Amino acid sequence: MQAELQDIVHFYQRFPPFDELPDEAVSELAQATEIAYFRAHQDVLKHGDPIQDLYVIRSGAVETYRRNGDLYNRLSEGDVFGQMGLLMNRRVRFPVHTMEDTLLYCIPADLFNQLCDRFEDFSEFFEIEGSSLLRNTLSNQADNNDLTTVKISALIQREAITLECSASVTAAAQLMTEHQASSILVTDPDQPISSDPDDDDGQVVGILTDRDLRMRVLAEQRSSDTPVAEVMSTDMVLIDDNAYVFEAMLTMLRHNLHHLPVVHRRRPVGVIAMSDIVQHESQSSLLLVRSIFAQQSLEDLTQVAKQLPAVFVRMVKEDANSHMIGSAMAVIGRSFKQKLLEMAEAELGPPPLPYCFLALGSMARDEQLIVTDQDNAIILDDRFDEEHHGEYFAKLATFVCDGLNACGYQYCDGDIMATNPEWRLTKTQWQQRFQQWIDEPSPQALLHSSIFFDLDGVWGKTKWAQELQRFIALHSKQNMRFLNYLARNALSRTPPLGFFKGFVMEQDGQHRPSINLKRRGTAPLSDVIRVHALAVGSRAQNSFERLDDIIRAKILPPEKGQDLSDALEYIAMVRIRYQAIDIEQGDVPDNNIEPELLSAFERRNLKEAFQVLDRAQAFLKFRYHSSNKPGIR
Amino acid sequence: MSQSWTERFQALEIHSQDVRLQRFYGAGCVGGDTEIAATPFVALDFETTGLDARQDAIVSIGLVPFSLQRVFLRDACEWLVKPEQPLQEESVVVHGITHSEVRSAPDLDRIVAPLLDAMAGKVVVVHHQRIEREFLNQALLERLNEGIEFPLIDTMELEQRALRARQGLVGRLLKRPLGSLRLGDCRQRYSLPFYSPHHALTDAIATAELLLAQVAYQYRPDTPVSELWC
Numbered sequence: 001m002q003a004e005l006q007d008i009v010h011f012y013q014r015f016p017p018f019d020e021l022p023d024e025a026v027s028e029l030a031q032a033t034e035i036a037y038f039r040a041h042q043d044v045l046k047h048g049d050p051i052q053d054l055y056v057i058r059s060g061a062v063e064t065y066r067r068n069g070d071l072y073n074r075l076s077e078g079d080v081f082g083q084m085g086l087l088m089n090r091r092v093r094f095p096v097h098t099m100e101d102t103l104l105y106c107i108p109a110d111l112f113n114q115l116c117d118r119f120e121d122f123s124e125f126f127e128i129e130g131s132s133l134l135r136n137t138l139s140n141q142a143d144n145n146d147l148t149t150v151k152i153s154a155l156i157q158r159e160a161i162t163l164e165c166s167a168s169v170t171a172a173a174q175l176m177t178e179h180q181a182s183s184i185l186v187t188d189p190d191q192p193i194s195s196d197p198d199d200d201d202g203q204v205v206g207i208l209t210d211r212d213l214r215m216r217v218l219a220e221q222r223s224s225d226t227p228v229a230e231v232m233s234t235d236m237v238l239i240d241d242n243a244y245v246f247e248a249m250l251t252m253l254r255h256n257l258h259h260l261p262v263v264h265r266r267r268p269v270g271v272i273a274m275s276d277i278v279q280h281e282s283q284s285s286l287l288l289v290r291s292i293f294a295q296q297s298l299e300d301l302t303q304v305a306k307q308l309p310a311v312f313v314r315m316v317k318e319d320a321n322s323h324m325i326g327s328a329m330a331v332i333g334r335s336f337k338q339k340l341l342e343m344a345e346a347e348l349g350p351p352p353l354p355y356c357f358l359a360l361g362s363m364a365r366d367e368q369l370i371v372t373d374q375d376n377a378i379i380l381d382d383r384f385d386e387e388h389h390g391e392y393f394a395k396l397a398t399f400v401c402d403g404l405n406a407c408g409y410q411y412c413d414g415d416i417m418a419t420n421p422e423w424r425l426t427k428t429q430w431q432q433r434f435q436q437w438i439d440e441p442s443p444q445a446l447l448h449s450s451i452f453f454d455l456d457g458v459w460g461k462t463k464w465a466q467e468l469q470r471f472i473a474l475h476s477k478q479n480m481r482f483l484n485y486l487a488r489n490a491l492s493r494t495p496p497l498g499f500f501k502g503f504v505m506e507q508d509g510q511h512r513p514s515i516n517l518k519r520r521g522t523a524p525l526s527d528v529i530r531v532h533a534l535a536v537g538s539r540a541q542n543s544f545e546r547l548d549d550i551i552r553a554k555i556l557p558p559e560k561g562q563d564l565s566d567a568l569e570y571i572a573m574v575r576i577r578y579q580a581i582d583i584e585q586g587d588v589p590d591n592n593i594e595p596e597l598l599s600a601f602e603r604r605n606l607k608e609a610f611q612v613l614d615r616a617q618a619f620l621k622f623r624y625h626s627s628n629k630p631g632i633r
Numbered sequence: 634m635s636q637s638w639t640e641r642f643q644a645l646e647i648h649s650q651d652v653r654l655q656r657f658y659g660a661g662c663v664g665g666d667t668e669i670a671a672t673p674f675v676a677l678d679f680e681t682t683g684l685d686a687r688q689d690a691i692v693s694i695g696l697v698p699f700s701l702q703r704v705f706l707r708d709a710c711e712w713l714v715k716p717e718q719p720l721q722e723e724s725v726v727v728h729g730i731t732h733s734e735v736r737s738a739p740d741l742d743r744i745v746a747p748l749l750d751a752m753a754g755k756v757v758v759v760h761h762q763r764i765e766r767e768f769l770n771q772a773l774l775e776r777l778n779e780g781i782e783f784p785l786i787d788t789m790e791l792e793q794r795a796l797r798a799r800q801g802l803v804g805r806l807l808k809r810p811l812g813s814l815r816l817g818d819c820r821q822r823y824s825l826p827f828y829s830p831h832h833a834l835t836d837a838i839a840t841a842e843l844l845l846a847q848v849a850y851q852y853r854p855d856t857p858v859s860e861l862w863c
Contacts, residue, residue, distance in 0.1 A: 101824035
């Protein structure tokens with residue numbers, strides 16, 4: 001007769017993915033289970049051993065390791081291990097060691113495979129982790145979420161070698177020889193760090209490399225007492241020590257750097273090399289960036305783009321925060337643009353004039369998510385002449401925008417794209433355009449142009465984009481009339497505060513009541529933050545970085561800056577999580593959530609976040625009340 | 634015992650009258666010097682109407698075969714048995730088997746064959762040997778006019794040995810308490826999970842797991858099985 005295994009059935013029914021299985025499948029599972037016992041501190045699985053079972057921890061706790069011996073994961077009651085070995089080549093990939101006395105339920109591989117075939121939810125539970133590893137070209141490296149949670153400061157191996165800008169090139173060469181360094185950071189003691197004026201090290205103002213010594217000193221026969229300030233490069237990429245390892249990695253890939261100086265508020269604290277982080281590098285988003293650049297045809301590129309949702313879901317599962325996800329998605333988006341521009345130039349021939357391709361909106365703010373359209377523009381060289389050069393840039397823009405659309409970045413409804421001749425302007429024309437928006441603002445014009453106030457150079461003369469950012473910051477700061485109109489626009493979209501009394505619903509295409517978390521949450525928050533950022537002359541584009549500048553300028557009541565940051569993070573994360581759920585369920589992700597899906601906890605927090613936005617809008621109204629009176633200090 | 638269990642089984646096979654017992658003994662018994670790691674086991678548990686094998690009856694039987702490496706649930710068995718005497722109210726409370734369930738259950742006679750076949754060739758493991766050994770012997774005596782003998786590992790006995798060793802001579806002289814020998818309490822010492830008690834099959838599984846834990850802590854895989862059985 002069939003034995004009853006109620007205790008075992010009930011155990012399985014408490015834990016995913018078994019809790020989703022129908023009763024008869026769980027009963028079958030219990031029947032097939034074998035039980036094994038290990039006392040504390042014993043090996044359960046050794047690397048490379050054959051593996052025939054999926055293991056479920058009934059009681060106790062184990063640790064799993066990477067091949068190099070680093071701890072990979074700690075697991076306890078109800079957790080599962082061995083799936084990777086079963087999915088790969090039936091060899092143990094991650095050795096397992098007990099931390100406590102442990103009782104294991106072992107499910108034979110054949111039944112595991114059958115259940116995967118029969119139940120989609122069951123197989124998906126294992127696929128997320130499994131498939132990304134299968135794709136991992138660096139397959140001997142275990143996957144790792146350290147990149148998204150570890151800050152650069154934890155990874156600095158080398159001290160930065162610095163020298164004052166007045167020192168001679170000989171001193172520099174001697175110092176570099178002594179430290180066996182191929183580059184050196186140059187500081188200026190006369191430019192103290194604003195946050196710490198007593199610091200006599202001064203800011204980093206440049207970098208001097210072997211190459212500079214060769215090309216600018218020896219080749220030009222300069223004297224050996226030439227100050228380094230005269231020959232150093234001032235064009236350098238730095239990263240803040242507060243950034244995540246992940247961001248450093250993306251920065252290096254984006255700028256094709258092998259070493260990245262790390263600064264704390266522009267004071268040098270170290271240098272990290274690609275090799276320092278390369279062992280961590282199995283992040284699928286980084287692999288995606290690499291594979292974008294490796295593609296040869298538009299068709300291949302669109303195939304690569306299909307991986308984007310999986311990469312997004314994976315980051316969400318790794319508990320990345322909205323800033324990491326936003327910047328990873330933005331870097332990926334930029335990479336598509338860069339690759340498309342490279343292809344366009346290969347097809348159309350080299351550009352007749354220098355230009356800068358701009359990203360606008362969420363991509364420029366590093367706040368891009370999975371549901372996004374393309375907003376872009378071009379800065380042309382001032383020598384631009386429509387008759388001679390117009391056709392080239394029109395074709396270039398069409399190539400890129402069509403390519404982006406094919407890769408899943410939909411055309412912009414408002415036609416804010418480089419294909420629109422109105423948004424292919426020369427450098428001077430762009431400055432005039434911004435001047436006009438700032439000096440003679442009209443609410444109507446600003447309503448459609450606020451997206452231009454988040455801009456970033458993606459390709460070509462990216463310095464022009466920075467110059468434009470500086471131009472905007474200088475002109476908008478303290479310009480109350482402009483800020484006033486911008487503030488008015490920032491009040492046009494209100495948070496859905498009828499939250500508890502019944503949501504303020506929007507009818508989406510399928511006529512289900514929902515709230516749009518972008519339109520009613522993150523977008524108005526970004527708007528509010530942009531107004532304050534422009535008011536204090538911040539050149540940052542990212543909302544969180546803008547908030548740092550705003551908090552430092554002390555224009556908000558105490559704590560309010562942090563509240564805004566928390567509210568933005570929370571709403572963005574809810575939006576991100578529900579998009580990931582949509583993707584996993586095979587639905588088209590959108591910005592809407594159906595309130596009945598939210599837990600009581602999420603409702604409470606969302607309500608609080610929306611109240612922060614509401615109060616921030618009230619403050620904005622109060623501060624930029626009239627176009628004539630200066631703001632209240 | 635001067636005779637080994639292997640030899641004893643051979644003799645019993647010849648002397649036995651019942652074909653089912655002949656089959657059981659014919660499957661043989663592992664030698665006492667067999668390593669635990671190479672010994673096939675079967676954990677056995679009876680739920681009974683009382684504690685006296687002569688007066689009380691078996692109401693359910695659970696068993697599960699296992700090795701030192703694994704407990705094999707796919708080969709687990711469980712039988713309800715119709716007792717000769719009506720069920721006492723108090724025992725119903727303990728094992729939760731009701732009158733109506735028992736009424737439709739077969740007599741033990743019909744279970745003897747599958748039960749002995751499941752035990753054949755394996756070393757029987759129980760928690761508290763008196764119950765299983767005496768009740769089975771008595772039940773067979775009544776039905777087949779023949780009792781049954783086999784080596785048996787008693788996890789309660791092993792636990793008592795382990796606790797005594799830990800208590801030490803001083804503790805024994807000071808009469809320090811030994812600790813509970815109930816199945817659930819023994820399991821707790823090895824961090825084994827709680828299983829709802831007094832269900833024959835669950836108790837058999839619980840007993841099998843307890844032996845694995847006891848061996849992991851007190852013996853080695855190559856310990857001869859004769860050190861464990863009695």
